[in-house]
Amino acid sequence: MSRRISSAFSQPLDWESPPLVPTKCQTAPKDARIVIIGSGISGLIAARSLMKAGYSHLIVLEAKNRIGGRIHTQQFTTQTGIKYINDLGAAWVHGINDDDDDECNPILDYIEIKEVNVISEKNPWMHPDSVNPICVFVGGRRASDWCYNNGLKQYNLIFYAVSIICKSAYTLQQGSELPSISLRNALSIIRNSGLKELGLISVKDLDAESRAIVRFFIFLSECWMGGGIGEVQVEEFGDMHENGWCELSDEPGYKEWKRVKGRNKPKLYGDFRGGHGTVKGGMGRVLEGVLEGGVKEKVFLEKVVERVEWGEEGVVIGTKDGDTFKADLVINTLPLGVLKAGTVKFNPQLPHWKTESFKNLKMGTYKKVTLEFESIFWPIDEPLIGLVRITSPLKTKLETNRVINIGDKLILDNLWAKDGVPVLEAVLVAEGGQKCWGKGDREIIDCVLELMRMNMNLSLKFSKLISGHVTRWEEDPHTLGAYSHFGLNATSRSISGLRKRIGKGKKGIIWAGEATNEEYQGSVHGAIISGREAARECLGLLEGGDFIGDYDDVDERRFWGEGEGNSDGDVKIEDEEGKDVDEL
Incomplete structure (x- = not known):
């Protein structure tokens, strides 16, 4: 299903044998x-x-x-001989809660809760404030704390407004049915109305860096869905903040919100309560x-x-x-x-x-591009690293010559923070991932590296790429997509x-x-x-x-x-x- 770009790149060990490969000499009863x-x-x-x-x-x-x-777990070996496990397919446990009087994730029937490496207290794609914090690079430098928090606040208010819209489909397009309304439609209405009574500033009135951070957080929702904001229903986001926030201020014209803490805080539709993370060992x-x-x-x-x-x-x-x-x-x-x-x-x-x-x-698009480098050049502590460009009408020669336009936003899974290996895993979703269909591994990896260079300003300290791997669930005839x-x-x-x-x-x-x-x-x-x-x-x-x-x-x-x-x-x-x- 997935292909290697050269024999010099890291080769997976035969992790599936045993216990995951049955004896091939068996004859199936007819x-x-x-x-x-x-x-x-x-x-x-x-x-x-x-x-x-x-x-x-x-x-x-x-x-x-x-x-x-x-579910496809493989073991890789770095250039220095360090072995590490990586999931080429499903990787996350969405909700880890073993309270006796609460519903539990059925994954925990087959592994122990201690085998889960908890990364976020809630869904990090829909609630990025639950990660402490995501390291975001904007326009070549790491975002300041003020811009990060300002963008995060506006993002939370935007999706609170989305939950309000979901309560009444008749506020949109003269009463058209909710299933026909995309997240893009809802965001457009919010952008045009401003909804200042919620304390929401029009995105166009934000500074460029905060505006880029808002765009990045919205991009994370595409990562969660596997589809673009124009492809998914706004109703999918209706419970996202509807009950998860409480008012701190009733002053006219201004409202501030904080996360509801404790066992009674709501879960996101589709998740179980508790932290989100990956399985140790895959x-x-x-x-x-x-x-x-x-x-x-x-x-x-x-x-x-x-x-x-x-x-x-x-x-x-x-x-x-x-x-x-x-x-x-x-x-x-x-x-x-x-x-x-x-x-x-x-x-x-x-x-x-x-x-x-x-x-x-x-079926959504979710391509994983795993990159092993000779040395570390990125922040070592944060498990997730975000990249987003500040939109500019000018185009560099490098951009103009790009083979594939994978977009201007990227999320990187930092395997150094998790496994201590010099590996980053980039995720290509929705339109950015779709544009990679039929393209070679080398082309895809080059485009990811270019986006990293531009967003992290790495022209002088970019480390040598040792190996790379691209997943192709969307092109595999036995799956034809990542998830629905x-x-x-x-x-x-x-x-x-x-x-x-x-x-x-x-x-x-x-x-x-x-x-x-x-x-x-x-x-x-x-x-x-x-x-x-x-x-x-x-x-x-x-x-x-x-x-x-x-x-x-x-x-x-x-x-x-x-x-x-x-x-x-x-x-x-x-x-x-x-x-x-x-x-x-």
């Missing part, structure tokens, strides 16, 4: 009661849950030559916990599914290598990007309501339609994966929850009972997602004649 498509975390969780319930007559078909899907540690108990032996690699035939007699799956597999039930965890591309052919074709359900759901998000005009019905089973009676296709979980879409914990829900639905069909999660991995305080029955937005179980119960 007739299993349950077939799971995809060995990402959702498919593995579904398999584990079913096996714990006594259903071991199942197989997992994986298109790649490794287990894990968009997200692959979570897979190790999931694969225990014989799950690994159920996975068969390099089985690229090309066709799925479904009907009253069950489901038949055809793979690229000519194999055919029969099953009563299939749990389909294909990434949203693959579904939208139509590379897997369904016969009969998917119902119109099914394809319409995911038409407005989008709501596009314009997508609604809750989009998710419920994507999740809804197709088939007759007790046979058919159940749908799972991070894209099928409305609240936790785009996350590892969302994928885990969807896998458990798929297993529960599968068991409900097989034995007429109900089922929740792994029996021995969880207790009653664990979170199991929305809806135990057929509430609005939940998966609808069809009766034996194929009709929805609520349509009878």
Whole structure:
């Protein structure tokens, strides 16, 4: 999926073998009661849950030559021989809370809380003030504390205004529906109105440095969503500051806000409460916990599914290598990007309501560009480093000759602060990442280095680049994107339609994966929850009972997602004649 730019660059060690690569000499049984498509975390969780319930007559078909899907942890070795772990895919745990009377992140069922390196007390992309602090370079120098704090205050007020807009869609565009309003639309209205009653200064009235910092913090929201501000719904940001801030002053014409502290502070929609961080040893540690108990032996690699035939007699799956597999039930965890591309052919074709359900759901772009340098030339303590240019009408010769315009903002993950290695990981998202599609690693890396030079003023002290690595989830035919998000005009019905089973009676296709979980879409914990829900639905069909999660991995305080029955937005179980119960 990802490619090396030269043999001189650092080579990954074979981290996947063992425990993540099953024995390739195994022959997959052609007739299993349950077939799971995809060995990402959702498919593995579904398999584990079913096996714990006594259903071991199942197989997992994986298109790649490794287990894990968009979790991909590798070990690298620096020029000086230091080994370090890096996640080329999913890396973050969003919410770490082990209070007995609070809902807990299901990732913590497979690793201990002490294995998480906490970087921020809250979501750092949506609440940058929760990082202490992000080191931001503006126009060639590090931003002053005054400009940083001034820009941060204005950013917080802007998104408080966004939450107000989300409460009343009819304040925008003469009452048009909220799903059609992008974050860009909302920001434009806020910019034009000023909303001075909130203490919000028009961005154009800010000094250039503070204005650039506001732009950088808005860019972080694109990193979180994987899509540009013109591609994502404003409703995605409706709870961001709505209840997370309280007033300090009621003086006319002026309001100041502070963060609500304590256990009752709200969580961001899509997150669990508590700190955010990365897994020590990589997200692959979570897979190790999931694969225990014989799950690994159920996975068969390099089985690229090309066709799925479904009907009253069950489901038949055809793979690229000519194999055919029969099953009563299939749990389909294909990434949203693959579904939208139509590379897997369904016969009969998917119902119109099914394809319409995911038409407005989008796959985000999130490219990681990992760079190893000969020596350190950046701040060593801050885990995150931001770069942003002060907009200028003049263009340098260097800029004019750029091969790819990756934008004027960049976020760098500082691996020196985390692992003590001279490595930075740049993130290219949304439009900047999209412009890299089809480009070579050398071109992409050169553009990142150029942006670093301009924003950090490094012409004299820029260290020699030793190695580089570019991820390509968007160009991988088995993923076609990094993670999903709501596009314009997508609604809750989009998710419920994507999740809804197709088939007759007790046979058919159940749908799972991070894209099928409305609240936790785009996350590892969302994928885990969807896998458990798929297993529960599968068991409900097989034995007429109900089922929740792994029996021995969880207790009653664990979170199991929305809806135990057929509430609005939940998966609808069809009766034996194929009709929805609520349509009878």
